[in-house]
Amino acid sequence: MRRIRALFSSITTRLVFSQVLVAAIASIIGSLFIVLLLFIGIQNITVDQYQGTAIMGVTYWLLGTPDGQPMEPSAFSPAEGFFVVATKEGEVLFTHGDTTCRAKMQLKECAPDLAVLPPGEHLYDKDGKRWVESVIDVITGQRAFARIGIPRAPELSLLIPGFQIYGTGKFTLAVAAAMAIIAIPVGLVLSLLTVRPLARRIGNITRTSKQFANGDFTARVHDTTPDKAGELARQFDDMADTLQQNVSVLRDMAQRNADLARQVEQVAIQAERVRLSRDLHDAIAQRLFSLSVSTSTLPDLIARDQAQGVQQAKAIASLAEQTLLDLRALLVELRPTSVLQRGLNEAMETLCDEWQNVHRVSADYSAMLTGKYVPTSVEDVIFRVTQEALSNIAKHANASSVHVSLVEAPRKITLSVTDNGPGFDPDTATKTGKFGLLGMRERAQSVGGTLVIESDTDRGTTVRMILPLDRDFDPLSPPEVNGTQSNSLS
Structure with a gap:
């Protein structure tokens, strides 16, 4: 099942299958259309032929054909029906085929529906069959009647001079199947010849886009064919050229930003050094200098005035404590990296x-x-x-x-x-x-x-x-x- 899904997920398989399917359907529809036209044409020819059979009835009468004989199918007589020749007053002169009328009978008694028909041809359905009725006036004053039966398709079995068709429904199916069998391999070959090159070109576009997405900004399709796929490939190449230029510009900007960042860092480091130097000078160095001067004079001061010397010693201790606090504050400022490592x-x-x-x-x-x-x-x-x-x-x-x-x-x-x-x-x-x-x-x-x-x-x-x-x-x-x-x- 997975292999079948993978096979039909391919664009080549889909295009080939669609073209073969279209070819088969088109061939079937075309064959049905041809058979339909053929059937209509044959039917029209048959009707025209049987509309003139009334004249054949007159011919049989003039040739002296015995009255009331059954109709024998031939190229010039129908398979089912009858001929009647009568006077204009309605007296039957001659019959031939499947009818109850006989010579010297009145037409309105043996075939009342024919007696009221006007001259001309009439096509109608009765008892599941199609019939043609033809009425003509003979020059000698008689009137000829013909009723011809035409079987319906798909059991059509018409006898036409030099041409026969039996079972039109089965014939239609056979023609459609034959056309489909011929169209499928032909469509398969033609679709493979047209689809495979197109699928190969589309696959080339897909592979190139994947290479470009993976960082190969030099990947190009290079398809100059003047069609839609070629136009798509050229648009991709143009887009890739533009993106490559933009990436190059961004890389240059990134490098300049990195250089600028280093400069800013150096300036910040220098400023930090200046600030620390100033703080050390203002808060630590001056107090250490004061401590040095005060402690150097402390022995002489104690020797001269012990009480004043004790007071001076307390002041020195207070100054030393304040200097220690300032030094600790500077140490806190110098410890951000180690402190930040803890979160x-x-x-x-x-x-x-x-x-x-x-x-x-x-x-x-x-x-x-x-x-x-x-x-x-x-x-x-x-x-x-x-x-x-x-x-x-x-x-x-x-x-x-x-x-x-x-x-x-x-x-x-x-x-x-x-x-x-x-x-x-x-x-x-x-x-x-x-x-x-x-x-x-x-x-x-x-x-x-x-x-x-x-x-x-x-x-x-x-x-x-x-x-x-x-x-x-x-x-x-x-x-x-x-x-x-x-x-x-x-």
């Missing part, structure tokens, strides 16, 4: 906990995540922006509580960092380049997202970032650089 949600929790322990400010974290895959580049941007926002709060907000939330929707993920500090003017801060706001916005844009800042002197500040999650994987996208996928700034 975005855990990394965010760890970041908020460590920031809270370092800066002694309440930092609550909440998340609504589906657990689906989030691109590494998006995770890195979320972590970095959160890190920068918390750093800005520690330096400038003078807040007592912070809330960090992460909400994932079907096609986006939203980060919100809110504090209860006094607030500031976001436009002024962005123009002056303070608080790292420009860097956070650029990070969001690098993955197709947006970042807005809402700040009010009465309600604090909220940094809200929305990143898309509906970007499909593209094999022509820029390659990964240092473990993360590079993205050009939008």
Whole structure:
């Protein structure tokens, strides 16, 4: 059964079968039409012949044929019926064939239906048979009558001069079967000669399209035949040329994006180094210098004034503790990669906990995540922006509580960092380049997202970032650089 289905699923088999079927049906219909025309023609010829048999009755009478003899079928007499010759007054002069009339009888008594017939020919059906009645006036004053019986098809058995047909119904079936038997092999051969080349060309188009779909952008059909299949092949080749050009352009664009991403990464790394250098200088180096100066003068101060020396020692201890806290904060900022290896949600929790322990400010974290895959580049941007926002709060907000939330929707993920500090003017801060706001916005844009800042002197500040999650994987996208996928700034 599977082999039969596979055989009939082939376009070659279907086309051959359809053409053979059409040829067989056409031959049968044609043979039936020919036989029908032949039958009608023969029937019309027969009627014309029997309409003139009344004249033969007159001929028999003039030749002196005995009255009342039965009719013998021949080429010139019908197989069933009779002749009657009578005067115009209705006296029978001569009969021949199957009739009750005899010479010297009155026609209206022996055949009343003939007595009322006008001259001419009449065709009618009676008792399951077809009859021809012919009435003619003879020049000598007599009237000749003829009633001829014609059997119906399919049991037609007519005797015509030089031609006979017996059993027209069976003959018709035989002709139709013979025509079909002849048409089927002829149609099979002709269809194979016409269908196989077409099927081969269509198969070539199919194979080429599969090669193109599998990445062979040089595959072409190369069919120049001036017909519909050739036109389809040429359209496919034109489409393939256009797609190959587009793929080449996309690859060039992807390479340029990759180069641009590397440049952006280098700029970001350099900016990060500058920021770390500045933070180390402002927060660590200056305090270490102060500690060095204070500790170097501490022995002399204790020798001169012990109480003042003890106070100086306490100040040195406090400064050392603050320096340690600042150093821990910098270490937290230098650990995103190792933290992100544990997952975005855990990394965010760890970041908020460590920031809270370092800066002694309440930092609550909440998340609504589906657990689906989030691109590494998006995770890195979320972590970095959160890190920068918390750093800005520690330096400038003078807040007592912070809330960090992460909400994932079907096609986006939203980060919100809110504090209860006094607030500031976001436009002024962005123009002056303070608080790292420009860097956070650029990070969001690098993955197709947006970042807005809402700040009010009465309600604090909220940094809200929305990143898309509906970007499909593209094999022509820029390659990964240092473990993360590079993205050009939008």
